[in-house]
Amino acid sequence: MTSNEAKFREVSLLLEGRGVELDLHRTEYPEIQADRLEDVVDAALGWLAAVYGDELVVDDSGLFVRGLAGFPGVYSSYVYRTLGCEGILRLLEGIPDRGATFQTVLGLRKGGENHLFEGKVEGTIAQESRGSEGFGFDPIFVPEGTSHTFAQMTRAEKNAISHRSRAAAALAGHLTRRGEAR
């Protein structure tokens, strides 16, 4: 399963319960170079609206490692493909601060407007990869309050606390206030 499908399943599971159905589109689109996920998502919505029209949701996420000055952050996708989890572990060798934040920004295009919803989870980078569930950096990220990595959790356990579920809850809250979700 690609991380696209995994992200789609996580978000759609959360929104389904609120009466919102999503379809997955596989499209390559140019990602702008920016320091913040919010700016990347805002630009992506503009591009994708030109192709798919209104009623779109875009997810962009990143792992911000404190001891690496926020790297890989907005470059997480490239860094995952090139260095992978092992590369992050190597970069952190000898660095005592293993604190990290996972962030998701979900962008909603509706009524010709962009709306952005953010979710974060604090945690630490494990000493070694652990677990086989999930995707991406899940095997090295230990969310606050547990000793397990995301990859050692079921999807439901990850969803209960994840950056993506927090962003999805904010998106669902917005739709509920507008009478478009339960």
Ligand code: IMP
């Ligand atoms: P993007 O949102 O697909 O650009 O994600 C950036 C990178 O972070 C990709 O390599 C993903 O595999 C990884 N990533 C995104 N969300 C998660 C997550 O929830 N857990 C672990 N890795 C993630």
